[in-house]
Structures are given as structure tokens and as C-alpha cells.
Amino acid sequence: MDVSDILASHAAKFQATTVEKDIHLDADPGCLAVSDxxxxxxxxxxxxxxxxxxxxxxxxxxxxxxALFSLPTTSSPDGPLAQLPPPVFQxxxxxxxxxxxxxxxWELFAKAKGIQKKRKEKRVWDEEKQEWVNRWGKGGxxxxxxxxxxxxxxxxxxVNFDPRKEARDERKVRIAKNEKQQQQNLARQANPRETRxxxxxxxxxxxxxxxxxxxxxxxxxxxxxxxxxxxxxxxPTEENAEDERKASLALLSKIESDAKKMxxxxxxxxNIVNVRKAIRxxxxxxxALAMAGKSDGKGNKRKGKR
Amino acid sequence: xxxxxxxxxxxxxxxxxxxxxxxxxxxxxxxxxxxxxRLHKDRVFYVSEAQMRLGISVARPNLISLGTCLGKFxxxxxxxxxxxxxxxxxxxxxxxxxxxxxxxxxxxYGNHVLKAHLGRITEDTPEHQGVVVFSMSDGFGVTARSxxxxxxxxPTAIIVFHQADVGEYLRDEVCP
Numbered sequence: 001m002d003v004s005d006i007l008a009s010h011a012a013k014f015q016a017t018t019v020e021k022d023i024h025l026d027a028d029p030g031c032l033a034v035s036d037x038x039x040x041x042x043x044x045x046x047x048x049x050x051x052x053x054x055x056x057x058x059x060x061x062x063x064x065x066x067a068l069f070s071l072p073t074t075s076s077p078d079g080p081l082a083q084l085p086p087p088v089f090q091x092x093x094x095x096x097x098x099x100x101x102x103x104x105x106w107e108l109f110a111k112a113k114g115i116q117k118k119r120k121e122k123r124v125w126d127e128e129k130q131e132w133v134n135r136w137g138k139g140g141x142x143x144x145x146x147x148x149x150x151x152x153x154x155x156x157x158x159v160n161f162d163p164r165k166e167a168r169d170e171r172k173v174r175i176a177k178n179e180k181q182q183q184q185n186l187a188r189q190a191n192p193r194e195t196r197x198x199x200x201x202x203x204x205x206x207x208x209x210x211x212x213x214x215x216x217x218x219x220x221x222x223x224x225x226x227x228x229x230x231x232x233x234x235x236p237t238e239e240n241a242e243d244e245r246k247a248s249l250a251l252l253s254k255i256e257s258d259a260k261k262m263x264x265x266x267x268x269x270x271n272i273v274n275v276r277k278a279i280r281x282x283x284x285x286x287x288a289l290a291m292a293g294k295s296d297g298k299g300n301k302r303k304g305k306r
Numbered sequence: 307x308x309x310x311x312x313x314x315x316x317x318x319x320x321x322x323x324x325x326x327x328x329x330x331x332x333x334x335x336x337x338x339x340x341x342x343x344r345l346h347k348d349r350v351f352y353v354s355e356a357q358m359r360l361g362i363s364v365a366r367p368n369l370i371s372l373g374t375c376l377g378k379f380x381x382x383x384x385x386x387x388x389x390x391x392x393x394x395x396x397x398x399x400x401x402x403x404x405x406x407x408x409x410x411x412x413x414x415y416g417n418h419v420l421k422a423h424l425g426r427i428t429e430d431t432p433e434h435q436g437v438v439v440f441s442m443s444d445g446f447g448v449t450a451r452s453x454x455x456x457x458x459x460x461p462t463a464i465i466v467f468h469q470a471d472v473g474e475y476l477r478d479e480v481c482p
Contacts, residue, residue: 235309241340241355248334
């Protein structure tokens with residue numbers, strides 16, 4: 001029986017799994033990507049764009065799948081899993097590069113002098129103990145004199161000379177000096193405008209809590225920000241009911257007295273004439289008593305010398 | 307749940323005093339049982355001391371309501387009365403308004419009270435005074451005009467600005 005016809009028709013239905021192109025397609029299974037560097041065939045592009053794109057995509061996918069199937073696999077309950085190699089294609093960085101740190105004073109000096117940075121190991125060899133010890137930190141080499149049980153005292157030492165204290169003080173001074181230099185470096189690198197702003201804000205907060213009541217009864221200005229770090233304080237929930245009642249009544253009487261002070265003259269609308277003003281006008285600023293004297297007649301007027 | 311601060315107490319008292327005036331003392335200084343004002347989730351509750359002490363044992367997220375909700379603080383710090391405060395307001399209200407049966411439904415749908423619906427009003431009610439609206443159903447509002455002025459107004463003029471009414475129990479389900 002001749003099956004060559006059937007085989008030929010079957011083969012015609014399916015394309016070959018190998019892709020033949022002028023330039024070899026680059027598969028990057030790590031990124032699950034394929035790059036096709038071949039120039040675009042203008043003729044088929046113009047003839048039928050969809051078909052052209054489909055054939056391109058088909059070829060690329062075929063190459064990728066070929067690459068995937070050639071990878072080592074591990075079996076899992078869901079079927080074989082291919083182990084992807086690390087990606088080759090370099091994706092561009094999403095974030096901008098970090099800005100370089102401004103150099104410290106020492107770094108500037110070292111650059112000017114051409115001094116190379118020497119990397120110090122964190123651990124050093126201790127000949128006496130015959131083991132590696134920390135250069136600093138717990139059981140550090142820099143604390144050796146302080147920690148040893150016996151220390152040689154020089155001949156010309158004072159009576160109360162304490163070699164441990166001496167060594168410790170020296171170490172502490174070195175630390176303080178380094179910290180001071182760090183601060184100076186930070187100050188040199190800081191934006192003067194920002195520094196000044198922070199200083200002003202700090203001073204403002206300080207002045208606001210520098211009244212006798214710690215700023216409790218101060219008037220709030222328009223647009224004034226709440227100072228950070230000042231917490232509200234509430235009375236405890238389980239307060240004595242008697243105290244609470246007294247406080248409420250006191251507040252109520254305070255509100256009432258405030259309202260009385262603020263209350264306007266109730267008969268203001270009814271009285272069209274402002275009596276006080278009218279009296280002042282009529283008496284030419286002398287007041288109601290002077291007017292009363294005038295109505296009594298002339299007999300009331302003073303006569304002669306005083 | 308916590309007691310009110312001084313500013314918050316002031317806001318609450320000022321609002322309540324608009325409706326019940328000096329009778330506010332009777333809410334604070336009660337002969338039967340000590341009562342206190344408590345704030346919980348921006349809502350002000352008027353609660354007896356015994357109840358409040360029981361409420362302390364409930365975790366804050368689980369506590370929905372306790373005592374009587376008088377109202378709530380808005381985000382801008384204003385205090386708004388809720389209809390649930392009606393029991394206390396009606397009890398001590400200084401100024402009251404009774405509306406006719408044909409005015410009941412419009413009021414319960416959240417509308418203002420018109421002069422045409424006005425049945426009876428407390429004498430010498432000033433304008434912008436908190437009043438409790440009585441009828442078969444109750445609510446409260448703020449008078450738009452004083453009693454003297456209402457005499458001359460036309461029937462469609464607004465007498466009471468609506469603030470809250472018992473219809474809110476149906477309309478606004480959030481009301482505690």
C-alpha cells in the first residue's frame with residue numbers, strides 16, 4: 001500500500017517546525033522573547049498586511065517554542081516544567097540612575113593627592129589568641145587595652161593613672177571627632193535654603209510653646225499649620241461622673257456669660273433715635289446732666305468771681 | 307469612645323441651647339442618674355454613667371451605638387443634631403410649633419414648614435430659633451421668622467427651616 005500521497009497531503013497541512021530565514025532569529029527564552037532582525041519584505045507587506053504580520057509572528061513563536069522545548073525540564077503534577085535560563089536581553093532601567101553622593105572633605109583631599117582607597121578587612125588576626133577578631137565592635141581589637149586583665153604602667157605615671165580609662169577616653173575622643181566630621185560634611189553638602197527653612201520652622205515651633213501656658217491659649221493665625229509631634233490629650237473615658245458634671249456646668253455658665261457680654265442692645269431696632277448719641281449732640285458733648293441744668297433756667301448759672 | 311474636649315462640648319452645648327435654652331442644665335445635672343456626653347466615631351452620645359461603663363468593655367470597632375445619639379461632628383468640626391435627639395429636645399423645648407394634619411406629610415418628606423401648614427406656635431418666638439415641630443409625628447427645625455413677622459406673611463412663605471424629622475428613620479438608614 002502506498003501511503004506517500006497521504007503523507008504528502010498531511011505534510012502540506014502543517015508547516016515545518018524549523019524556520020529558515022536570511023538572518024538567524026535570536027531567541028531569548030529567559031525573557032520569553034524572540035528578536036527578528038530580517039528586513040521587511042516590501043512586496044508581501046503591501047499585498048496583505050495581516051497575512052504578513054501573521055507569518056512573521058508565527059515564525060517568531062515557532063523559534064521561541066523550539067527554544068523552550070530544547071530546555072531541560074523538571075516534572076511536576078501539572079506536567080513538565082521548562083527551566084528558563086537567565087535573560088540575555090538587557091531591559092532598559094525603569095528609574096533614573098541614583099545621583100552620586102557629594103564627596104566628603106577627605107574624599108576631595110584624597111582625590112587631589114591621588115590617594116587610593118584601601119579596603120580594610122573587618123576582622124584582623126590576633127597573634128596572642130591565635131584567631132580572627134573584630135577590628136571594632138564586640139570584642140574588638142580597638143578595645144584590647146581596656147579589656148586585658150593586666151596592663152603595663154609607664155615609670156613616670158601619676159599615682160591615680162588608670163590605663164583602662166586612658167585608653168577608653170582616647171577611643172571615645174576618636175569617635176566624637178569622627179561624628180563631628182560627619183556632621184560638618186552633611187552641613188557642607190546641604191542646601192543652605194533648605195537648612196534655613198528647617199531652622200526657621202524649628203524656631204517657630206519653639207516660640208509657639210514658649211508662653212506660660214505652653215501655647216495653649218494662643219490665638220491661631222490664619223493658615224497656621226499644626227506643629228508636628230504635639231499630641232492631643234483627652235480625658236480618660238472612665239472619668240468621675242461628678243467631676244465631669246461640674247466641668248460641664250462650669251463650661252455652660254461660661255458660655256452663658258460670654259453670650260451676655262456679646263448680646264446686642266435688644267431695643268436697637270425699635271429705637272430709631274440713638275438716644276445716647278442724640279444727648280451727646282444736643283449737649284455738645286457735656287452730657288445729660290448739663291442739659292438738665294440748662295432747663296432749670298438762668299438762676300443756676302454761676303455769677304461773679306469764684 | 308472618649309469624653310468631649312472643651313471645644314467639642316462648646317459646640318454641642320451651643321447647638322442644644324438653641325433648642326432647649328437654659329433647660330440644658332437639666333440634661334447635665336440630672337437628679338436620677340449621672341449622665342455624660344461621649345464621643346464615638348464622630349458621633350456624640352448622651353449616655354448614663356452605668357451604661358457608659360458597660361460600653362467601655364466593648365472594643366472600639368465593634369461598638370456601634372450606646373445611649374442616645376445626639377448628633378455628629380462634621381469633618382469641618384461643626385456639630386449636627388440627629389433626629390434621635392428628639393426625645394430630649396421635645397421634653398425641654400422652649401419654643402414649639404404645631405402643624406396641621408395636611409402639613410404633616412410634606413414635613414416628613416423633608417420639606418420646610420410653610421405658613422399655610424402652621425397650626426399653633428409658641429408666643430414671641432424669635433427668628434432663627436430652634437423649635438420642635440409637634441403634631442401626630444414630630445421633628446425639629448429652625449424658625450425662619452419671628453412670631454410677630456409670621457402674622458403678615460403670605461401663606462406660602464417658609465416658617466420653619468427643616469433640620470430633622472422622624473421620617474429620617476425611613477429615609478436615611480444610617481441614622482443610628
